[in-house]
Amino acid sequence: MTDTRLRDKLATKQFFAVPGVQDMIAATVADRVGFDIVYGTGYWLTASAYGLPDAGIVGYSQMVDRMATVKRTSKAALIADADTGYGGLLNVHHTVRGYEAVGVSAIQLEDQEFPKKCGHTPYKRVIAAQDMADKIKVAVEARESMLVIARTDARQSEGLDGTLRRLDAYAKAGADILFPEALQSEEEMRKVCETFDLPVLVNIANGGLTPPLNASVLAEIGFAFGIYPSLTSLVAASAMEQALIQLRDHGVGEPSEPPVFDFRTFCSMIGFEDVWAFDRKWGQAD
Known part of the structure:
Protein backbone atom coordinates (compact mmCIF):
# COMPACT_ATOMS: atom_id res chain seq x y z
CA MET A 1 0.00 0.00 0.00
CA THR A 2 1.35 3.41 -1.01
CA ASP A 3 2.32 5.68 1.89
CA THR A 4 0.71 9.04 1.09
CA ARG A 5 1.76 10.97 4.20
CA LEU A 6 4.35 13.10 2.44
CA ARG A 7 1.98 13.96 -0.41
CA ASP A 8 -0.76 14.70 2.11
CA LYS A 9 1.46 17.08 4.08
CA LEU A 10 2.56 18.88 0.94
CA ALA A 11 -1.09 19.31 -0.07
CA THR A 12 -1.80 21.26 3.12
CA LYS A 13 0.78 23.89 2.07
CA GLN A 14 1.82 24.16 5.72
CA PHE A 15 5.54 24.12 6.48
CA PHE A 16 6.81 21.02 8.30
CA ALA A 17 10.15 19.89 9.72
CA VAL A 18 11.80 16.59 8.79
CA PRO A 19 14.63 15.33 11.04
CA GLY A 20 17.53 13.42 9.64
CA VAL A 21 18.21 9.96 11.03
CA GLN A 22 21.77 8.68 11.07
CA ASP A 23 21.06 5.31 12.66
CA MET A 24 18.27 3.17 14.02
CA ILE A 25 18.43 4.75 17.48
CA ALA A 26 17.69 8.15 15.93
CA ALA A 27 14.88 6.60 13.87
CA THR A 28 13.37 5.05 16.99
CA VAL A 29 13.60 8.28 18.98
CA ALA A 30 12.01 10.23 16.10
CA ASP A 31 9.10 7.77 16.25
CA ARG A 32 8.80 8.26 20.01
CA VAL A 33 8.74 12.05 19.65
CA GLY A 34 6.04 11.83 16.97
CA PHE A 35 7.65 12.69 13.63
CA ASP A 36 5.76 10.95 10.84
CA ILE A 37 8.30 11.81 8.11
CA VAL A 38 12.06 11.35 8.44
CA TYR A 39 15.04 11.98 6.18
CA GLY A 40 17.54 9.23 5.39
CA THR A 41 20.67 11.34 5.16
CA GLY A 42 23.51 10.07 3.02
CA TYR A 43 26.19 11.98 4.96
CA TRP A 44 25.21 10.73 8.39
CA LEU A 45 24.11 7.19 7.52
CA THR A 46 27.51 6.81 5.83
CA ALA A 47 29.32 8.23 8.84
CA SER A 48 27.44 6.10 11.36
CA ALA A 49 27.68 2.80 9.46
CA TYR A 50 31.12 3.06 7.89
CA GLY A 51 32.97 5.94 9.52
CA LEU A 52 33.55 7.47 6.08
CA PRO A 53 32.99 10.95 4.63
CA ASP A 54 30.11 11.76 2.29
CA ALA A 55 32.28 11.73 -0.83
CA GLY A 56 30.73 9.08 -3.06
CA ILE A 57 32.69 6.26 -1.42
CA VAL A 58 29.65 4.27 -0.29
CA GLY A 59 27.62 2.91 -3.20
CA TYR A 60 24.08 1.95 -4.15
CA SER A 61 23.97 -1.53 -2.61
CA GLN A 62 25.16 -0.27 0.78
CA MET A 63 22.82 2.72 0.82
CA VAL A 64 19.68 0.92 -0.32
CA ASP A 65 20.33 -1.59 2.46
CA ARG A 66 20.63 1.24 4.99
CA MET A 67 17.40 2.83 3.72
CA ALA A 68 15.62 -0.52 3.93
CA THR A 69 16.76 -0.86 7.54
CA VAL A 70 15.51 2.64 8.39
CA LYS A 71 12.16 1.81 6.81
CA ARG A 72 11.85 -1.44 8.74
CA THR A 73 12.75 0.30 11.98
CA SER A 74 10.74 3.48 11.67
CA LYS A 75 7.00 3.98 11.47
CA ALA A 76 7.55 7.22 9.54
CA ALA A 77 7.45 7.92 5.83
CA LEU A 78 11.01 8.08 4.49
CA ILE A 79 12.65 10.68 2.26
CA ALA A 80 15.88 9.09 1.04
CA ASP A 81 19.10 10.64 -0.20
CA ALA A 82 20.33 8.83 -3.32
CA ASP A 83 23.26 11.10 -4.20
CA THR A 84 23.76 11.23 -7.99
CA GLY A 85 21.78 8.06 -8.61
CA TYR A 86 25.10 6.17 -8.40
CA GLY A 87 26.07 6.56 -12.04
CA GLY A 88 24.45 7.17 -15.41
CA LEU A 89 20.87 6.92 -16.61
CA LEU A 90 20.64 3.13 -16.26
CA ASN A 91 21.96 3.41 -12.70
CA VAL A 92 19.35 6.06 -11.91
CA HIS A 93 16.59 3.78 -13.23
CA HIS A 94 17.88 0.91 -11.07
CA THR A 95 18.28 3.15 -8.01
CA VAL A 96 14.74 4.50 -8.24
CA ARG A 97 13.28 1.00 -8.57
CA GLY A 98 15.40 -0.27 -5.69
CA TYR A 99 14.57 2.59 -3.32
CA GLU A 100 10.88 2.36 -4.05
CA ALA A 101 10.92 -1.40 -3.52
CA VAL A 102 12.08 -0.94 0.09
CA GLY A 103 9.31 1.57 0.84
CA VAL A 104 10.91 4.99 0.27
CA SER A 105 8.33 7.78 -0.20
CA ALA A 106 10.60 10.29 -1.97
CA ILE A 107 14.02 9.95 -3.57
CA GLN A 108 16.52 12.81 -3.71
CA LEU A 109 18.86 13.06 -6.70
CA GLU A 110 21.55 15.70 -7.18
CA ASP A 111 23.44 17.20 -10.10
CA GLN A 112 27.00 16.77 -8.89
CA GLU A 113 29.67 14.91 -10.78
CA PHE A 114 30.42 11.43 -9.47
CA PRO A 115 31.95 10.96 -6.96
CA LYS A 116 29.90 13.60 -5.18
CA LYS A 117 30.73 15.61 -2.06
CA CYS A 118 28.71 16.87 0.88
CA GLY A 119 26.70 19.91 -0.25
CA HIS A 120 28.20 22.20 2.38
CA THR A 121 31.86 21.40 1.67
CA PRO A 122 34.17 22.88 -1.00
CA TYR A 123 35.29 21.67 -4.44
CA LYS A 124 31.93 20.45 -5.68
CA ARG A 125 31.51 20.06 -9.44
CA VAL A 126 28.19 19.79 -11.27
CA ILE A 127 27.28 17.95 -14.45
CA ALA A 128 25.60 19.64 -17.42
CA ALA A 129 22.07 20.78 -16.66
CA GLN A 130 20.66 18.74 -19.55
CA ASP A 131 22.35 15.60 -18.25
CA MET A 132 20.67 16.10 -14.89
CA ALA A 133 17.34 16.85 -16.54
CA ASP A 134 17.66 13.51 -18.33
CA LYS A 135 18.26 11.80 -14.98
CA ILE A 136 15.07 13.37 -13.63
CA LYS A 137 13.11 12.19 -16.68
CA VAL A 138 14.42 8.65 -16.20
CA ALA A 139 13.57 8.76 -12.49
CA VAL A 140 10.04 9.97 -13.11
CA GLU A 141 9.45 7.26 -15.71
CA ALA A 142 10.93 4.54 -13.46
CA ARG A 143 8.97 5.32 -10.29
CA GLU A 144 5.47 4.09 -9.60
CA SER A 145 4.26 6.58 -6.99
CA MET A 146 7.40 7.75 -5.19
CA LEU A 147 8.11 11.50 -5.34
CA VAL A 148 11.26 12.71 -7.09
CA ILE A 149 13.31 15.49 -5.49
CA ALA A 150 15.74 17.36 -7.77
CA ARG A 151 18.68 18.94 -5.95
CA THR A 152 21.15 21.34 -7.49
CA ASP A 153 24.57 22.08 -6.05
CA ALA A 154 25.25 24.85 -8.57
CA ARG A 155 25.21 27.77 -6.10
CA GLN A 156 28.93 27.38 -5.44
CA SER A 157 30.05 27.41 -9.07
CA GLU A 158 27.23 29.13 -10.99
CA GLY A 159 25.72 31.48 -8.42
CA LEU A 160 22.05 32.06 -7.80
CA ASP A 161 21.23 32.61 -11.49
CA GLY A 162 22.67 29.23 -12.41
CA THR A 163 20.77 27.65 -9.54
CA LEU A 164 17.49 29.11 -10.80
CA ARG A 165 18.12 28.03 -14.39
CA ARG A 166 18.87 24.49 -13.31
CA LEU A 167 15.86 24.23 -11.03
CA ASP A 168 13.67 25.45 -13.89
CA ALA A 169 15.08 22.73 -16.18
CA TYR A 170 14.55 20.06 -13.53
CA ALA A 171 10.99 21.22 -12.91
CA LYS A 172 10.27 20.96 -16.63
CA ALA A 173 11.81 17.46 -16.61
CA GLY A 174 9.14 16.37 -14.13
CA ALA A 175 10.58 16.79 -10.63
CA ASP A 176 7.98 16.90 -7.88
CA ILE A 177 10.06 18.86 -5.34
CA LEU A 178 12.98 21.25 -5.86
CA PHE A 179 16.04 21.40 -3.61
CA PRO A 180 18.45 24.34 -3.94
CA GLU A 181 21.44 23.25 -1.86
CA ALA A 182 23.66 25.62 0.13
CA LEU A 183 21.87 28.92 -0.44
CA GLN A 184 23.79 31.59 1.42
CA SER A 185 21.32 34.28 2.45
CA GLU A 186 17.69 34.90 3.28
CA GLU A 187 17.42 36.96 0.09
CA GLU A 188 18.50 34.00 -2.03
CA MET A 189 16.06 31.77 -0.21
CA ARG A 190 13.19 34.16 -0.90
CA LYS A 191 14.12 34.48 -4.58
CA VAL A 192 14.01 30.73 -5.15
CA CYS A 193 10.65 30.30 -3.41
CA GLU A 194 9.15 33.24 -5.31
CA THR A 195 10.28 31.80 -8.65
CA PHE A 196 8.69 28.35 -8.55
CA ASP A 197 5.21 26.96 -8.00
CA LEU A 198 6.53 23.52 -7.12
CA PRO A 199 7.30 22.72 -3.47
CA VAL A 200 10.79 23.85 -2.49
CA LEU A 201 12.66 22.30 0.44
CA VAL A 202 15.40 23.88 2.52
CA ASN A 203 18.34 22.07 4.08
CA ILE A 204 19.18 23.38 7.55
CA ALA A 205 22.58 21.78 8.06
CA ASN A 206 24.11 22.74 11.40
CA GLY A 207 27.38 24.50 10.66
CA GLY A 208 26.56 24.69 6.95
CA LEU A 209 26.26 27.62 4.56
CA THR A 210 22.50 28.21 4.71
CA PRO A 211 21.23 30.53 7.48
CA PRO A 212 19.59 28.39 10.21
CA LEU A 213 16.37 30.38 10.32
CA ASN A 214 13.50 29.47 12.61
CA ALA A 215 10.79 27.29 11.08
CA SER A 216 8.29 30.15 11.31
CA VAL A 217 10.56 32.30 9.12
CA LEU A 218 11.15 29.48 6.65
CA ALA A 219 7.38 29.06 6.36
CA GLU A 220 6.91 32.78 5.73
CA ILE A 221 9.62 32.73 3.06
CA GLY A 222 7.66 30.03 1.24
CA PHE A 223 9.46 26.74 1.76
CA ALA A 224 7.29 23.63 1.79
CA PHE A 225 9.43 21.87 4.38
CA GLY A 226 12.87 21.76 5.90
CA ILE A 227 15.22 18.85 6.40
CA TYR A 228 17.53 18.83 9.42
CA PRO A 229 20.03 16.11 8.49
CA SER A 230 22.78 16.81 11.02
CA LEU A 231 20.81 17.72 14.13
CA THR A 232 20.52 14.34 15.85
CA SER A 233 24.03 13.29 14.84
CA LEU A 234 25.81 16.38 16.16
CA VAL A 235 23.75 16.50 19.36
CA ALA A 236 24.49 12.81 19.96
Whole structure:
Protein backbone atom coordinates (compact mmCIF):
# COMPACT_ATOMS: atom_id res chain seq x y z
CA MET A 1 0.00 0.00 0.00
CA THR A 2 1.35 3.41 -1.01
CA ASP A 3 2.32 5.68 1.89
CA THR A 4 0.71 9.04 1.09
CA ARG A 5 1.76 10.97 4.20
CA LEU A 6 4.35 13.10 2.44
CA ARG A 7 1.98 13.96 -0.41
CA ASP A 8 -0.76 14.70 2.11
CA LYS A 9 1.46 17.08 4.08
CA LEU A 10 2.56 18.88 0.94
CA ALA A 11 -1.09 19.31 -0.07
CA THR A 12 -1.80 21.26 3.12
CA LYS A 13 0.78 23.89 2.07
CA GLN A 14 1.82 24.16 5.72
CA PHE A 15 5.54 24.12 6.48
CA PHE A 16 6.81 21.02 8.30
CA ALA A 17 10.15 19.89 9.72
CA VAL A 18 11.80 16.59 8.79
CA PRO A 19 14.63 15.33 11.04
CA GLY A 20 17.53 13.42 9.64
CA VAL A 21 18.21 9.96 11.03
CA GLN A 22 21.77 8.68 11.07
CA ASP A 23 21.06 5.31 12.66
CA MET A 24 18.27 3.17 14.02
CA ILE A 25 18.43 4.75 17.48
CA ALA A 26 17.69 8.15 15.93
CA ALA A 27 14.88 6.60 13.87
CA THR A 28 13.37 5.05 16.99
CA VAL A 29 13.60 8.28 18.98
CA ALA A 30 12.01 10.23 16.10
CA ASP A 31 9.10 7.77 16.25
CA ARG A 32 8.80 8.26 20.01
CA VAL A 33 8.74 12.05 19.65
CA GLY A 34 6.04 11.83 16.97
CA PHE A 35 7.65 12.69 13.63
CA ASP A 36 5.76 10.95 10.84
CA ILE A 37 8.30 11.81 8.11
CA VAL A 38 12.06 11.35 8.44
CA TYR A 39 15.04 11.98 6.18
CA GLY A 40 17.54 9.23 5.39
CA THR A 41 20.67 11.34 5.16
CA GLY A 42 23.51 10.07 3.02
CA TYR A 43 26.19 11.98 4.96
CA TRP A 44 25.21 10.73 8.39
CA LEU A 45 24.11 7.19 7.52
CA THR A 46 27.51 6.81 5.83
CA ALA A 47 29.32 8.23 8.84
CA SER A 48 27.44 6.10 11.36
CA ALA A 49 27.68 2.80 9.46
CA TYR A 50 31.12 3.06 7.89
CA GLY A 51 32.97 5.94 9.52
CA LEU A 52 33.55 7.47 6.08
CA PRO A 53 32.99 10.95 4.63
CA ASP A 54 30.11 11.76 2.29
CA ALA A 55 32.28 11.73 -0.83
CA GLY A 56 30.73 9.08 -3.06
CA ILE A 57 32.69 6.26 -1.42
CA VAL A 58 29.65 4.27 -0.29
CA GLY A 59 27.62 2.91 -3.20
CA TYR A 60 24.08 1.95 -4.15
CA SER A 61 23.97 -1.53 -2.61
CA GLN A 62 25.16 -0.27 0.78
CA MET A 63 22.82 2.72 0.82
CA VAL A 64 19.68 0.92 -0.32
CA ASP A 65 20.33 -1.59 2.46
CA ARG A 66 20.63 1.24 4.99
CA MET A 67 17.40 2.83 3.72
CA ALA A 68 15.62 -0.52 3.93
CA THR A 69 16.76 -0.86 7.54
CA VAL A 70 15.51 2.64 8.39
CA LYS A 71 12.16 1.81 6.81
CA ARG A 72 11.85 -1.44 8.74
CA THR A 73 12.75 0.30 11.98
CA SER A 74 10.74 3.48 11.67
CA LYS A 75 7.00 3.98 11.47
CA ALA A 76 7.55 7.22 9.54
CA ALA A 77 7.45 7.92 5.83
CA LEU A 78 11.01 8.08 4.49
CA ILE A 79 12.65 10.68 2.26
CA ALA A 80 15.88 9.09 1.04
CA ASP A 81 19.10 10.64 -0.20
CA ALA A 82 20.33 8.83 -3.32
CA ASP A 83 23.26 11.10 -4.20
CA THR A 84 23.76 11.23 -7.99
CA GLY A 85 21.78 8.06 -8.61
CA TYR A 86 25.10 6.17 -8.40
CA GLY A 87 26.07 6.56 -12.04
CA GLY A 88 24.45 7.17 -15.41
CA LEU A 89 20.87 6.92 -16.61
CA LEU A 90 20.64 3.13 -16.26
CA ASN A 91 21.96 3.41 -12.70
CA VAL A 92 19.35 6.06 -11.91
CA HIS A 93 16.59 3.78 -13.23
CA HIS A 94 17.88 0.91 -11.07
CA THR A 95 18.28 3.15 -8.01
CA VAL A 96 14.74 4.50 -8.24
CA ARG A 97 13.28 1.00 -8.57
CA GLY A 98 15.40 -0.27 -5.69
CA TYR A 99 14.57 2.59 -3.32
CA GLU A 100 10.88 2.36 -4.05
CA ALA A 101 10.92 -1.40 -3.52
CA VAL A 102 12.08 -0.94 0.09
CA GLY A 103 9.31 1.57 0.84
CA VAL A 104 10.91 4.99 0.27
CA SER A 105 8.33 7.78 -0.20
CA ALA A 106 10.60 10.29 -1.97
CA ILE A 107 14.02 9.95 -3.57
CA GLN A 108 16.52 12.81 -3.71
CA LEU A 109 18.86 13.06 -6.70
CA GLU A 110 21.55 15.70 -7.18
CA ASP A 111 23.44 17.20 -10.10
CA GLN A 112 27.00 16.77 -8.89
CA GLU A 113 29.67 14.91 -10.78
CA PHE A 114 30.42 11.43 -9.47
CA PRO A 115 31.95 10.96 -6.96
CA LYS A 116 29.90 13.60 -5.18
CA LYS A 117 30.73 15.61 -2.06
CA CYS A 118 28.71 16.87 0.88
CA GLY A 119 26.70 19.91 -0.25
CA HIS A 120 28.20 22.20 2.38
CA THR A 121 31.86 21.40 1.67
CA PRO A 122 34.17 22.88 -1.00
CA TYR A 123 35.29 21.67 -4.44
CA LYS A 124 31.93 20.45 -5.68
CA ARG A 125 31.51 20.06 -9.44
CA VAL A 126 28.19 19.79 -11.27
CA ILE A 127 27.28 17.95 -14.45
CA ALA A 128 25.60 19.64 -17.42
CA ALA A 129 22.07 20.78 -16.66
CA GLN A 130 20.66 18.74 -19.55
CA ASP A 131 22.35 15.60 -18.25
CA MET A 132 20.67 16.10 -14.89
CA ALA A 133 17.34 16.85 -16.54
CA ASP A 134 17.66 13.51 -18.33
CA LYS A 135 18.26 11.80 -14.98
CA ILE A 136 15.07 13.37 -13.63
CA LYS A 137 13.11 12.19 -16.68
CA VAL A 138 14.42 8.65 -16.20
CA ALA A 139 13.57 8.76 -12.49
CA VAL A 140 10.04 9.97 -13.11
CA GLU A 141 9.45 7.26 -15.71
CA ALA A 142 10.93 4.54 -13.46
CA ARG A 143 8.97 5.32 -10.29
CA GLU A 144 5.47 4.09 -9.60
CA SER A 145 4.26 6.58 -6.99
CA MET A 146 7.40 7.75 -5.19
CA LEU A 147 8.11 11.50 -5.34
CA VAL A 148 11.26 12.71 -7.09
CA ILE A 149 13.31 15.49 -5.49
CA ALA A 150 15.74 17.36 -7.77
CA ARG A 151 18.68 18.94 -5.95
CA THR A 152 21.15 21.34 -7.49
CA ASP A 153 24.57 22.08 -6.05
CA ALA A 154 25.25 24.85 -8.57
CA ARG A 155 25.21 27.77 -6.10
CA GLN A 156 28.93 27.38 -5.44
CA SER A 157 30.05 27.41 -9.07
CA GLU A 158 27.23 29.13 -10.99
CA GLY A 159 25.72 31.48 -8.42
CA LEU A 160 22.05 32.06 -7.80
CA ASP A 161 21.23 32.61 -11.49
CA GLY A 162 22.67 29.23 -12.41
CA THR A 163 20.77 27.65 -9.54
CA LEU A 164 17.49 29.11 -10.80
CA ARG A 165 18.12 28.03 -14.39
CA ARG A 166 18.87 24.49 -13.31
CA LEU A 167 15.86 24.23 -11.03
CA ASP A 168 13.67 25.45 -13.89
CA ALA A 169 15.08 22.73 -16.18
CA TYR A 170 14.55 20.06 -13.53
CA ALA A 171 10.99 21.22 -12.91
CA LYS A 172 10.27 20.96 -16.63
CA ALA A 173 11.81 17.46 -16.61
CA GLY A 174 9.14 16.37 -14.13
CA ALA A 175 10.58 16.79 -10.63
CA ASP A 176 7.98 16.90 -7.88
CA ILE A 177 10.06 18.86 -5.34
CA LEU A 178 12.98 21.25 -5.86
CA PHE A 179 16.04 21.40 -3.61
CA PRO A 180 18.45 24.34 -3.94
CA GLU A 181 21.44 23.25 -1.86
CA ALA A 182 23.66 25.62 0.13
CA LEU A 183 21.87 28.92 -0.44
CA GLN A 184 23.79 31.59 1.42
CA SER A 185 21.32 34.28 2.45
CA GLU A 186 17.69 34.90 3.28
CA GLU A 187 17.42 36.96 0.09
CA GLU A 188 18.50 34.00 -2.03
CA MET A 189 16.06 31.77 -0.21
CA ARG A 190 13.19 34.16 -0.90
CA LYS A 191 14.12 34.48 -4.58
CA VAL A 192 14.01 30.73 -5.15
CA CYS A 193 10.65 30.30 -3.41
CA GLU A 194 9.15 33.24 -5.31
CA THR A 195 10.28 31.80 -8.65
CA PHE A 196 8.69 28.35 -8.55
CA ASP A 197 5.21 26.96 -8.00
CA LEU A 198 6.53 23.52 -7.12
CA PRO A 199 7.30 22.72 -3.47
CA VAL A 200 10.79 23.85 -2.49
CA LEU A 201 12.66 22.30 0.44
CA VAL A 202 15.40 23.88 2.52
CA ASN A 203 18.34 22.07 4.08
CA ILE A 204 19.18 23.38 7.55
CA ALA A 205 22.58 21.78 8.06
CA ASN A 206 24.11 22.74 11.40
CA GLY A 207 27.38 24.50 10.66
CA GLY A 208 26.56 24.69 6.95
CA LEU A 209 26.26 27.62 4.56
CA THR A 210 22.50 28.21 4.71
CA PRO A 211 21.23 30.53 7.48
CA PRO A 212 19.59 28.39 10.21
CA LEU A 213 16.37 30.38 10.32
CA ASN A 214 13.50 29.47 12.61
CA ALA A 215 10.79 27.29 11.08
CA SER A 216 8.29 30.15 11.31
CA VAL A 217 10.56 32.30 9.12
CA LEU A 218 11.15 29.48 6.65
CA ALA A 219 7.38 29.06 6.36
CA GLU A 220 6.91 32.78 5.73
CA ILE A 221 9.62 32.73 3.06
CA GLY A 222 7.66 30.03 1.24
CA PHE A 223 9.46 26.74 1.76
CA ALA A 224 7.29 23.63 1.79
CA PHE A 225 9.43 21.87 4.38
CA GLY A 226 12.87 21.76 5.90
CA ILE A 227 15.22 18.85 6.40
CA TYR A 228 17.53 18.83 9.42
CA PRO A 229 20.03 16.11 8.49
CA SER A 230 22.78 16.81 11.02
CA LEU A 231 20.81 17.72 14.13
CA THR A 232 20.52 14.34 15.85
CA SER A 233 24.03 13.29 14.84
CA LEU A 234 25.81 16.38 16.16
CA VAL A 235 23.75 16.50 19.36
CA ALA A 236 24.49 12.81 19.96
CA ALA A 237 28.21 13.26 19.24
CA SER A 238 28.39 16.17 21.66
CA ALA A 239 26.57 14.27 24.40
CA MET A 240 28.77 11.20 23.92
CA GLU A 241 31.92 13.29 24.09
CA GLN A 242 30.81 14.97 27.32
CA ALA A 243 29.88 11.64 28.92
CA LEU A 244 33.14 9.97 27.90
CA ILE A 245 35.21 12.87 29.20
CA GLN A 246 33.49 12.51 32.57
CA LEU A 247 34.19 8.76 32.53
CA ARG A 248 37.84 9.27 31.56
CA ASP A 249 38.58 12.08 34.00
CA HIS A 250 36.28 11.33 36.94
CA GLY A 251 35.16 7.71 36.64
CA VAL A 252 31.54 8.83 36.36
CA GLY A 253 29.43 6.24 34.55
CA GLU A 254 26.05 7.69 35.47
CA PRO A 255 26.32 11.42 34.65
CA SER A 256 23.60 13.95 35.37
CA GLU A 257 24.76 16.17 32.46
CA PRO A 258 24.10 15.13 29.79
CA PRO A 259 21.27 13.09 31.31
CA VAL A 260 21.20 9.36 30.63
CA PHE A 261 18.13 8.05 28.80
CA ASP A 262 16.09 5.63 30.89
CA PHE A 263 17.28 2.11 30.09
CA ARG A 264 13.93 0.38 30.66
CA THR A 265 12.19 2.86 28.38
CA PHE A 266 14.82 2.34 25.70
CA CYS A 267 14.44 -1.44 25.91
CA SER A 268 10.71 -1.01 25.30
CA MET A 269 11.30 1.37 22.39
CA ILE A 270 13.42 -1.12 20.48
CA GLY A 271 11.09 -4.08 21.01
CA PHE A 272 12.16 -5.93 24.12
CA GLU A 273 8.57 -5.98 25.39
CA ASP A 274 7.79 -8.40 22.55
CA VAL A 275 10.85 -10.49 23.37
CA TRP A 276 9.85 -10.74 27.04
CA ALA A 277 6.25 -11.62 26.09
CA PHE A 278 7.57 -14.38 23.80
CA ASP A 279 9.74 -15.74 26.62
CA ARG A 280 6.80 -15.80 29.02
CA LYS A 281 4.56 -17.53 26.47
CA TRP A 282 7.08 -20.29 25.76
CA GLY A 283 8.24 -20.82 29.31
CA GLN A 284 11.63 -19.20 28.92
CA ALA A 285 11.13 -16.44 31.49
CA ASP A 286 12.80 -18.22 34.43
